[in-house]
Amino acid sequence: MSNTMQVALINHYKQKELDLKTVPIPKMQPNDILVKIVAASINPIDLKMMNGDLKLLLNSTMPLILGNDFVGIVDKIGVNVTRFKVGDKVYGRPDKNRIGTFAEYIAVNENDVALKPKNLNYNEAAAIPLVGLTSYQALHDFMHIKPNQKVLIQAGSGGVGTIAIQIAKQLGAYVATTTSHKNFELVKSLGADKIIDYHEESLSEVLNDYDAVFDTIGGKSLEESFKIVKPGGHIVSVSGIPDVGFAKNYGLAKWKQIVLKIATHKLSKLEQQTQVKYNFLFMEPNGYELSLLTQLIEDEKLHPIIDRTFKLEDINKALDYSRAGHAKGKIIITMN
Ligand SMILES: NC(=O)c1ccc[n+]([C@@H]2O[C@H](COP(=O)([O-])OP(=O)(O)OC[C@H]3O[C@@H](n4cnc5c(N)ncnc54)[C@H](OP(=O)(O)O)[C@@H]3O)[C@@H](O)[C@H]2O)c1
Structure with missing residues (x-):
């Protein structure tokens, strides 16, 4: 095996495009597995990281290989690894400070990984880890959605x-969602009970008395x-401003907590006026929760939606497509 691999990286923030480079294969820690990546997915966090928008939350060092989830085959295991063996087909979302899945290999803690669903091919499986965990953590861990509750998913x-x-329907919720008219059939097929064209209707004209909102838009x-x-x-946002409670739990410096307290003043006021709780969610890697999603997928209760697939060498075209903001489901990157 060669000691080097192809990757897509940035050398500084605000770089317009990723550079394709050859770099050494990452070193493993005792609890790591080394995965030969078959496919990864684009997430808007890749664009935000390129732009330096997450400097308040993440300590990235340059050069930075981008990419936040993957599927592949275990190539080596660290001395302390107990859950996986060489040859296992796995998928996952690595620790936020150890990302880099637009690459041929990644070293990742075994706790951040689960077995790939047997009934999905590699490209399909790459569509799951980051968005699957985000959705599960918002709807299940934060909002504790119960049967018959009404939830809006933006x-x-x-x-x-x-x-x-799909996860909200599995939890038994009545689901409203927003999208454009061209996507109505898609969201209906996934189980949406009420569909709102965000170009034509405002939320407060058509919805009331909801138990929860999963916000992916912000502002x-x-x-x-x-x-x-x-x-x-309860409102949980993955795109709004992080709240002070999050900032404390996440261990942000005091000055950052003060900045966020000021920035979320309006949201805090809305919380008080309406008696509705607001939380920002920054999803976490979690191999155990991912294995629950594997089970849902194998039970045919959850399936990925893929918009387009690009090769690693076309990564910048894939990022442009994501940047346009109208992907239907996921954009997949396949390795060579
Ligand atoms: N904090 C976290 O842990 C976390 C985790 C995951 C994602 N996120 C964030 O969540 C956001 C969504 O991520 P994603 O992967 O779902 O993005 P995405 O796949 O790029 O979203 C594209 C979709 O959004 C729809 N859309 C755009 N503007 C809309 C609006 N105003 N109302 C309703 N739908 C709209 C588009 O539909 P049309 O074509 O109809 O416009 C398109 O289908 C991103 O900002 C991402 O960074 C955060």
């Missing part, structure tokens, strides 16, 4: 939304969500 046709609708749309949730309800 951007139901996106990478997160296409999975979140004004997040603020408007407070109008449709009943007192005691």
Whole structure:
């Protein structure tokens, strides 16, 4: 085996395109497995990291190989690894400070990985880890969605939304979602009960008394969500401003907590006025939760939606497509 691999990386923030380079294969820690990556997916976090938008939350060092989830085959195991063996087909979302899945190999802690669903091919499996965990953590871990509760999932046709609708239905919820008219059939096929064309209708005109909102948009749309949730309800956003509670738990420096307290002043006021709880979610790697998703997929209760597939050498075209903001489900990158 060669000691080097092909990767896509940046050397500094605001770089317009990723550079394709040959670099050494990553070194493993005792609890790591080395995975030969077959496919990865694009997530908007890749674009945000390129742009330096997440500097407040992440300590990235340059050069930075991008890519936040993967599927592949275990090539080597660390001395402490107990859950996997060479040859296993696995998928996962690596630790946020050890990303780099637009690459032929990644060294990843075994706790951040699960076995690939047997009934998905590699490209399909690559569509799951980051958005699957995000949706599960928002709907199950944070909002504790119960049968018959009414939940709004913003951007139901996106990478997160296409999975979140299905998980919310598995939890027994009544699901409303927003998208454009062209995607109505798609979100309906995933189980959406009520569909809102965000170009034509505003949330507060058509929805009321909701138990929960899973917000993937942020900004004004997040603020408007407070109008449709009943007192005691819950809004979780993956695109809004991180709240102070998150900042403390995440261990951010005091000055960053103060910055976020000021930035979320309006949301805190809305929380008080409406008696609706707001949380920012920054999803976490979690091999155990991913294995629950594997089970749901193998039971045919959850399936990925793929928009397009690109080769690693065309990574910049794939990022441009994601940047345009209208992907239907996931964009997949295949390795050579
Ligand atoms: N904090 C975290 O841990 C975390 C985790 C995952 C994702 N995120 C964030 O969540 C956001 C969504 O991620 P994603 O992967 O789902 O993105 P995505 O796949 O790129 O989203 C594209 C989809 O969004 C729809 N859309 C765009 N604007 C909309 C609007 N105003 N209302 C309703 N739908 C709209 C588009 O539909 P049309 O074609 O109809 O416009 C398209 O189908 C991103 O900002 C991402 O960074 C955060």
